[in-house]
Amino acid sequence: MRYGIVGTGYWGKNHVRVATELRDAGAIDEVVICDADGERAADLASTYDVAYTTRHDRLAVDAASVATPSPTHEDIATDLLRSGTDLLVEKPLALSADAAWNVVETAREEGRTLGVGHIFRYHPGLRELKRLIDAGELGEVEYLHTARFAFRVPRDTTGVLYSLAVHDVDAYDYLLGERPDRVHCTMNSTHRDDIDETTTLTLEYGDRTGVIHSSWQIPVFGKRRDLAVVxxxxxxxxxxxADTEVEVYDASIVADASGDLRKRDEGKTVHEAADAEPLKTELREFVAAVEGGRDPPASGRVGARTVELLERAATAADAGQILEVPVRTRSVERMNTD
Known part of the structure; x- marks a missing residue:
């Protein structure tokens, strides 16, 4: 397999590193990189001993990662899919639901494999947590809470809703196996117009609630990325x-024989998942999906559904309301085949 990476910036260069490691391990045959910045592409190509080009229409590969800025995803992805290239597109798949489903439809028409870089579906700790939930170790899930904080200058392309909260929207979908019924969202923008620096997202799944806090403007915690499931x-x-550790608390509120409520707390245990770099797992499973002619775990449909929900969250924030989450007909068709 001849594998390409389009976009070699902050995250794209990690795709280059991992792809060359897969090449060296014999999982793929050749790596080609593409970046509009010819000097950057040349330097990286020299470092990893790969070919390069500055134009994605000259890539000529069997499969590729697209790690360019989010506003370019739709055009680059549709071009490459129509040229016969299987694709792994970094999250978000696009910046609107229509654009995202357009990419999915193009992949279907061309008979190509399409994956989206929802990397936390490949995180060893989250996969272990999914196993525990599915095994009933926590009982029925009632509440989820995520904090994803950092202190940095806001990006000038997308805010935290599409850059950070996107991970957790998909993680909740993955853990619960369902979409939310209603959404409420607040967003704060101070330093760049229309770029949200802090977002609080509340998702309702029937009687279950998921809360997502994301911000680039909190210097208190350092870099914080954590999840609690009750x-x-x-x-x-x-x-x-921490990558591989999941703490499980054997604790709940119970009623005694007289009906009085009490706290039951039997302590915690730590479950250790096998260590694996999420990006390498993602690329390895994407390559296997391409070779097997099937969808990867985070398919194009998964990515488009996530963009739909982000778009609805932004609408809820603008309206200052709790909104129902409608499901498009074509979204339902795709969900039923996942």
Whole structure:
């Protein structure tokens, strides 16, 4: 397989590193990189001993990662899909639901494999947490809470809703196996017009609630990425930065024989998942999906559904309301085949 990487900036260069590691391991045959910045592409090509081009229409590969800025995803992805290239597009798949579903439809028409870089579906700790939830270790999930904080200058292309909260919207979909019924969202923009620096997102799944806090404007915690899931029989805590550990708390509120409520707390256990770099797992599973002619775990449909929800959240923030989450006909068709 001849594999390409389009976009070699902050995250794209990690795709280059991992792709060359897969090449060296024999999982793919050749790597080609593409970046409009010819000097950057040449330097990286020299470092990793790969070919390069400055135009994606001259890439000529079997499969590729697209790690360019989000506003370019739709055009580059549709061009490459129509040229016969299977694609892994970094999240978000696009910046509007219509654009995202256009990419998905193009992949369907061309008979191509399409994946989206929802990398936390490949995080060893989150995969272990998913296993525990599915096994009923927490009982019925009632509440989820995520904090994703950093202190940095806001980007000039997308805010935290599409840059940070996107991860957790998809993670909740992955853990619960369903979409929310209603959404409420608040967004704060101070330094750049129309670029949200802090977002609070509340998702309702029937009787279950998921809360997502994302911000680039909190210097208090350093870099913080964590998730708590509370169920009827226990709770779990995942520090994404710890990679492999999931803390499970054998604790709940119970009623005694007289009907009085009391706290039951039997302590915690730590579950250790096998260590694996999420990006390498993602690329390896994408390559396997291409070779097998099937969808990867984070398919194009997964990516488009996430963009739909982000778009609805932004609408809810603008309206200052709690909004129902409608499901388009074509979205339902695709969900039913996942």
């Amino acid at each position: 169920g009827t029989d226990g709770a779990a805590y995942l520090d994404y930065l």
